[in-house]
Amino acid sequence: MPERKIPLYSTEYYATCTLGGLLACGPTHSSVTPLDLVKCRRQVDPKIYTSEIQGFKKIIAGEGIKGLFTGVGATFIGYSFQGAGKYGFYEIFKHYYSGLVGEEYANRYRTGVYLAASASAEFLADLALCPWEAVKVKTQTTIPPFAPGVVSGFNKFVATEGYAGLYKGLVPLWLRQIPYTMVKFSSFEAIVEQIYKQLPKSKNEYTSLQQTGVSFLGGYIAGIFCAAVSHPADVMVSKINNDRLKGESIGAATSRIYAKIGFPGLWNGLGVRIFMIGTLTGLQWLIYDSFKVYAGLPTTGGH
Template sequence: MPYRANPFFSTTNTFFLPSVGDKVDQAIAQGKDVANKAELKLQDAKEAVKVAAKPPPTGADLYARFALAGALGCAVTHGALTPVDVVKTRIQLEPEVYNKGMITAFRQVIGAEGAGALLTGLGPTVVGYAIQGAFKFGGYEFWKKKAIDVLGVDKARENRQAVYLGASAIAEFFADIALCPLEATRIRLVSQPSFANGLAGGFARILREEGPAAFYAGFGPILFKQVPYTMAKFAVYEIAVEKILQVWGKTKGELSGGQTTSLNLGGGLIAGMAAAVISQPADTLLSKINKTKGAPGQSVTSRLIQMAGQLGPSGLFTGMGARLVMIGTLTAGQFMIYGDIKKALNATGGVEISK
């Protein structure tokens, strides 16, 4: 039977203290409140355990997350550095005009064409490098895992530099097949600002006037540029990270969020500098060959040999300063973004073979 407060001792009587019944009712209400809160906390704890117990992604799901992280990392960094890329390309294509350094070249472009000219080719840059980044990073993780499966973890660890180089080379080959048409469009827009209004217009005009083969006129140079670049990028990054961790005396799992970001930035900067120097001659040839159409009947190989002879060793390294800034910065940014997005997507299933 529910408790009924004594009217004589009711709290409505101002002459007496609150009744025992009121106190009991209050205690019961508080107890129910505590029980409800405990039940909610228990449910929250159960949900947290379910999330924690959820296995990490594997197979196609895992590599799709790697690809997404790589696409975002490359699109953001290359898009942000479009002005630097515009100036670098102008220096390579017109060294007789832009011959007083990167800062002066910025001023020349802005003075002659306005600040908007620095964003020329932004569309194909973002789209092209998003696609390339997906193939590059996702492919690198995929082929690295395949090599580890074939060799075994111990053998792969002993030959890890060869694994890094081989996986990155294969991944970049397929990435370049996707990138080449968009890179050809970007360079044409930068070298000839009046060629078209943007990605769609430039792509359509090249296809209409020169045919599909024109998009792959620079495929040889882009392979010579991007494959060594990517091989150096991943191999040097992996080694740099390994050495930094040795100096810190920690493993990746022991790092805080800030330390992980610093690690990715530092390793990426070192890797980017090395990759920029290795790939510079092919980058110059790529810019040259996509600037204009070749002579009727002239092969891509003969055009490349002719251009290399005309430029000479010093000419092949034209714009090196601007490219060091660009590649060092964007590579550091790519590995930072890639690492952060991988963590956010719980894409941590890759096999580690570093010592």
């Protein structure tokens, strides 16, 4: 750990948290591209694969191992930007809203502060994620893939749908990601606090390694809640990015697609998403807090 401590709430502090968010989200989301690929394809066409395992086998048979990583480039870029914004802005807004309501109310209603800060952070972070999410979904749900790589995919997408098309899924993305992130951060903070309450010593008496272990456990549990809350919107994002008609409004597309798939269709692929998001969220908090410790900052939550 560096000897020089970074002052809390300084520009360097927020820059460190932003970099930590980038490192936590880009690589982790990219690592589960095979799961995401099968999930997205099953959301768009429930009959395409009978199961996740059958999906993997079919993709490998037709496209080889590299086929499992269709869309990985757009995933890495998009979620690196999103992670940087989400974690960096969360720290900014959490401190800002705490100061806005005062120390007494910030402590008494800290869950409200976490919810407001995470919602504000995700609102901004999704502006950076949305174009790459559109390219990712289009590439993954088109067989054969829409484009062989992220640059060609981006250029082809713009050529066919214009720059405005990159944001056609922004509202559904907000509907998916904002509740997801509100649950992710607020439940993480609450879960970590409860974990430390059940342990025999206070947080500061545990080593950095032990504290990051708590971060992973808290993150994994929080991820399960995240997956359940955001799954219907996740299905709709995949459907809209793949099946929205030219000139069709978001509301019209949503109504048309819902009429086709019904309420049960909004939950297609939930099992694999719970596993994927639980693992992702746990790893993200582990990486994020490990990086904060390396930089000389305290881990998140429990204090």
